[in-house]
Amino acid sequence: KRRIAMMTSGGDSQGMNGATRAVVRMAIDRGCEVYCIKEGYEGLVKGGDQIQKFEWPDVRGWLSANGTLIGTARCMAFYERPGRLTAAKNMVLNGIDALIICGGDGSLTGADKFRSEWPSLLEELVATKQLTAEQTEPFKHLNIVGLVGSIDNDMSGTDATIGCFSALTRICELVDCIESTALSHSRAFVVEVMGRHCGWLALMAGVACGADFVFIPEKPRAGNWREEMCKIHRKVGKRQTIVIVAEGAHDQEGNKISPDMIKDLLADKNGLALDTRITTLGHVQRGGKACAFDRYLATLQGVEAVNAVLDATPETPTPFIAITENKITRKPLVQAVLDTKEVTKAIESRDFDRAMSLRDTE
Ligand code: ATP
Numbered sequence: 110k111r112r113i114a115m116m117t118s119g120g121d122s123q124g125m126n127g128a129t130r131a132v133v134r135m136a137i138d139r140g141c142e143v144y145c146i147k148e149g150y151e152g153l154v155k156g157g158d159q160i161q162k163f164e165w166p167d168v169r170g171w172l173s174a175n176g177t178l179i180g181t182a183r184c185m186a187f188y189e190r191p192g193r194l195t196a197a198k199n200m201v202l203n204g205i206d207a208l209i210i211c212g213g214d215g216s217l218t219g220a221d222k223f224r225s226e227w228p229s230l231l232e233e234l235v236a237t238k239q240l241t242a243e244q245t246e247p248f249k250h251l252n253i254v255g256l257v258g259s260i261d262n263d264m265s266g267t268d269a270t271i272g273c274f275s276a277l278t279r280i281c282e283l284v285d286c287i288e289s290t291a292l293s294h295s296r297a298f299v300v301e302v303m304g305r306h307c308g309w310l311a312l313m314a315g316v317a318c319g320a321d322f323v324f325i326p327e328k329p330r331a332g333n334w335r336e337e338m339c340k341i342h343r344k345v346g347k348r349q350t351i352v353i354v355a356e357g358a359h360d361q362e363g364n365k366i367s368p369d370m371i372k373d374l375l376a377d378k379n380g381l382a383l384d385t386r387i388t389t390l391g392h393v394q395r396g397g398k399a400c401a402f403d404r405y406l407a408t409l410q411g412v413e414a415v416n417a418v419l420d421a422t423p424e425t426p427t428p429f430i431a432i433t434e435n436k437i438t439r440k441p442l443v444q445a446v447l448d449t450k451e452v453t454k455a456i457e458s459r460d461f462d463r464a465m466s467l468r469d470t471e
Pocket of ligand 1: 118119120121150182183184185186187188189212213214215216217218219220222259
């Protein structure tokens with residue numbers, strides 16, 4: 110029987126439990142044994158009871174459960190070869206030769222590195238007498254499949270990551286709440302949303318909430334945007350103002366657009382003098398139940414991840430599971446990670462046309 114392991118790694122996102130549930134049940138349905146690794150790579154390096162066999166009922170009710178019930182962590186040890194060596198040993202000791210990882214681009218980069226080092230890790234385990242050649246013999250090839258779990262929707266090559274639509278839904282609900290008080294008191298609110306180098310959450314929330322102004326990392330405001338922003342608020346009868354700022358937003362010179370700075374502009378006594386408040390949404394964006402789309406996405410992609418493991422040959426490049434124009438697809442993981450890093454590089458070097466064109470071609 111094939112033994113497949115599932116883990117969640119990096120920052121949590123809604124829908125990770127749905128992915129775990131789908132992997133567990135599909136693996137069992139396809140005649141495999143399935144294991145869950147607790148606390149991401151931390152659990153793989155620790156081994157022991159951090160690696161647990163799962164059965165069909167163990168994931169009952171997980172589609173609507175919040176967070177990730179198998180835990181997630183950032184693991185320093187896995188960045189270094191000795192940590193990965195111990196992880197490889199634990200895989201072999203548990204008879205596992207396939208790993209499905211739901212995480213962000215960091216987790217998936219680590220996974221691909223693990224796979225490319227795998228033969229040399231096994232050799233070292235034998236050479237250092239931590240395992241025998243007989244023990245490592247059946248584990249010549251490691252299969253890795255990535256599922257992208259992230260609220261940021263920052264991975265190239267997929268239209269949506271598991272969690273991004275739940276986070277967007279949460280932001281919309283919260284902005285609706287903020288709007289009530291903004292309207293009652295004739296106030297302006299500057300709302301900061303997550304997304305790191307990616308403006309997807311801010312931009313989509315801006316559209317979905319009808320915000321007055323949005324700041325995103327990929328396309329800093331050009332020209333006299335300060336005046337432009339303040340003009341909007343002079344419209345007759347306007348009682349509420351919502352400005353959404355992505356946490357990674359900056360101006361064309363690379364200076365951070367901070368909510369404080371926007372507040373000062375809107376509240377300026379010599380200008381609009383709006384009664385302005387700041388709301389930083391923070392971790393509530395990752396919280397709560399997954400929306401219907403994320404449950405569906407996690408389920409279909411979890412199923413496809415198991416199929417990808419079972420179809421893999423030693424020559425198959427490490428895939429990740431994407432959704433492209435509503436179709437669940439397998440794509441090469443390394444290319445997607447490189448493309449994702451390319452966008453970040455373009456933003457950091459202030460080549461915004463390139464950043465936008467890379468996002469557009471995704
Ligand atoms: P998020 O999008 O929420 O940040 P992420 O998966 O990108 O999720 P990271 O903190 O970058 O989060 O990575 C999670 C873990 O993956 C790290 O703590 C580390 O254990 C492993 N990892 C990340 N990058 C590498 C790498 N280059 N080599 C080895 N392991 C890595």
